[in-house]
Amino acid sequence: MTEADAAVTESVQATARRARAASRELGLASRAQKDQALAAMADTLLEGADVVLAQNRVDLELGKENGLAESLRDRLTLTPERIVGIVEALRELAGLADPIGEVLRGSTLPNGLRLRQVRVPMGVIGMVYEARPNVTVDAAGLSLKSGNAVILRGGQAAARTNAAIVELLRQAVAGTGLPADSIQTIDQYGREGVRALMRARGLVDLLVPRGGAGLIQTVVREAQVPVIETGVGNCHVYVDGAADQDQALEIVLNSKIQRPSVCNAAETLLVDQAIAAAFLPRALGALAKAGVKLHLDAEAAALAGPGVAWDTATSTDWSTEYLDLEMAAGVVDGLDGAIEHIQRYSSGHTEAICTKDLGRAQTFADRLDSAVIMINASTRFTDGGQFGLGAEIGISTQKLHARGPMGLAELTSSKWICLGQGQTRN
C-alpha cells in the first residue's frame, strides 16, 4: 500500500468511526425525531436547490467534456422538477412506520424468562452507487429512517452534485438535534476510498453496492464486510402451451419495452414448442415493431416473419442483461425445458410464466430459485414501490438476509432482550 493509499484508508476508517458514534445516538432516536429530521432534509434541499443545480451543471459540463454517455448524463441531470420529486420521496418516507422496535418473536419460557426479539438498526451502512443524485437522497433518507448512519460513495461524475446535497442534508439533520455524521460521503477519496470501505471490518455493518454487474462482482469478491448483492436481472418470460396467448403477448411486451433500462425488465423470451408456431410470429413481429433487436435460436428464427430482423442467439446472449431494447428468444421443450434453461442462465432476479394450467404454474414457482416468480404478470412489478414496501434501497438477488425488493426492514437487524427474575441454569 502506498503512503497516499494508507492516508485514504485512515481517513475512511475515521469516517466510519464517526459514523459508528453517530449511529449509537441515531439508533436511540424516536420515530418523531427521525421524521422531523426527514422533513428538515426535504425543506433544506428545496431551499438549497439553486446551489445543488449549479453544481449539477458543472458535473454535467465536465461529463460532456469527458465523453459521458447520453443515457448516463440523463441519469445525472437534476432539474427543479426532479428535485421536487426527490423531496417528495423524503416526505413519503417520513409517513412510513418505523421498523425499529418492532417485536418479531417472543415467548415466556417454562422458567419464567421472558424473551422478545426486537428489530434494531444495523448500525453503519455503506452505499456504493452510480452517478445518480437521487440515490444519494434516497439512501440517506432510508438509512436515517431505519436508524442507521450511512457512508455514501456515488459515481465520480456526480461528485460535485453529491457534495452539495450531502452538505445540505447534514445541516438539516444537525438542525434537528441528531448527529450530522449520520450522513457522510467518501467521494473525495476516489477509488481507493471504496476499497478502504470494503475492508473496514468491524466498522461497517452492511455494504450495499448498487449498479452494474462489474461493480457488484468487485464488491462481493473483495469486501471483508457484510454485503448485499443487488440488481443484476437476467429476467425470463416463459410462455407455456396453456397460456392465454393475447395476455401473454401483453406481458412479454410490457416486460421488455415498458422500461428496458432497469433490472426488472425481461431479457429472454422462452416459448413452449406446443404453441411456438402460433405465438412466436406474433410476438417477434410485435417486438421488432417496437424496435427490439432480436437474438433467436434456430427454431424461433424459422418462425420469424419476413419483415423481422434477427441474428443467431449465442450462449452469451442467454446470459446477457441487455438493459436495452434487445432480447434473446428461443423455443423450449415445455415446462421442463424452460426450467432447465432458466436454472442455467438466470441471475436469480425475476422469472415470469404465462399459463392457465395451475399445476405448471406451481411447478414453475416451486422449482425455480429466483427472488420473484410472476405468474401471468409482467416482470416489471418486482419493485419495492409496486410491492407496497413504501421505499426501496435496491433489489437483492442473494439468499442471505434479504431477497427481492429491499425496504426499510431489510436495513435492520434484531436483538433478543430477555427479562428474568434471577434465573440460573441447571
Add this chain to the structure above:
Amino acid sequence: MTEADAAVTESVQATARRARAASRELGLASRAQKDQALAAMADTLLEGADVVLAQNRVDLELGKENGLAESLRDRLTLTPERIVGIVEALRELAGLADPIGEVLRGSTLPNGLRLRQVRVPMGVIGMVYEARPNVTVDAAGLSLKSGNAVILRGGQAAARTNAAIVELLRQAVAGTGLPADSIQTIDQYGREGVRALMRARGLVDLLVPRGGAGLIQTVVREAQVPVIETGVGNCHVYVDGAADQDQALEIVLNSKIQRPSVCNAAETLLVDQAIAAAFLPRALGALAKAGVKLHLDAEAAALAGPGVAWDTATSTDWSTEYLDLEMAAGVVDGLDGAIEHIQRYSSGHTEAICTKDLGRAQTFADRLDSAVIMINASTRFTDGGQFGLGAEIGISTQKLHARGPMGLAELTSSKWICLGQGQTRN
C-alpha cells in the same frame, strides 16, 4: 496454485455441484419425506454404532499419539450412551415444524396482483467445525430438515469417525428415496478443501464456520461465499448499584462456572462502584472458592479478601474469551461506565445486567449492540434449546440474516410468488 491444489478445487466444486443437484430435489420434498429420512438416519446410526465406535477408537488412539489435548479428546469421544443422545436429537428434529413453505408476508395489490413471500431452503450449506462427531449429525439433520444439501468439513482429528457417520447417514437418506448427496463430506481433501469450499462462489449458498475465533476470522476474511459468523462470546455480567446482591451473586457464579467451556459463559464481571465494597469481596471469594482464576483491576484487587489469588487485568484480559475457569473483573463508574467498557471489548454475543432499576435495565438493553441482553438472568440461557427454538446450528454474532441462536428458520431464505391475471405496468 499447485497441480494438487487445483485437483482438490476441482473435486470440491464437483462435490458442490452434486450438492446443488441434490438440493433441487430435497427442496421439493414434503415434511413427511424429510421426517422419514431423519428417522432412517437415527435408526441406521444406532444399527451401525459399532462401526462408528470402532473408527472413533482409532481416531482417539491417533489423537493421543499426536498429543491432542485431554479436553479435545473428550469432545471427540463417542460412547454408546452418547450415540443414543445424538440419535435422540435427530428424532426430536423430526418432531419440529417444517420451516419450508411458511408464508412470511403477503398482500393483494390494488391492481389485483396477489403477493406471497414464502420460506424456501438456502440450497447448499457448507459447515466447517471442530473434531466433534455430534456436530456432524446435528448439522446433517438440521440441513435436511430445512431442505438444504450440506457439505461437511469436521476437524481432522475426527476424520475416521465422521467418514463412518456420513456413510451411514447417506445410506439412510438414499433408502428413503431422497438423494444421498444431500449429505457429503470433504474431510478427505484436507485444508485445501476448506479453502476451495470458501471460494466456491455460486455453488455454496451459505457457509457456517463453528469453532474458535481463529477459524471464524479466517473464514470471514477469505470466504467469497456468504458466511454467518458464530460463537465467539466475550460475555459480560454487570452488577448494578441497584441489584439484588444475593441474586446477582447466583447469576455471576452460574454465568461463569456452570459450564465454562462454552461461548455463552461469562468472561468479565463489572461491578458498579456504588456497591463494589459490599459485593466484590463476596463475589471474588465465591469465584476463587469455585476455582476461578481472577484477573482484577486495581479497585477490584483492593477488595479481594486475603485468601483470594489474583493477578492484574491487562487489556488482553478484557478482550479474552477464556472458555475456562478464569475471569476478568473490575469496578466501573455506574451504568455508563459498564456500557462504555462493554462497547469497547464485547464480541456482541450476550451481556447481562443485574438491577432492580427499570430505567437502567432498559438503557442497558437499548444501548448495547449485542445479540442477546439478559436482565437479571444468567448469560448461559443464550442457546437455541433453552430459547425453545428446538435445535441450534450455532449462535450468530453478526447482524446480517441471523442474530443469536440459529435454528431451522435461520437456515432458510425466502421467495416472492406473485399470482396475476395478466397485469402489466403503466
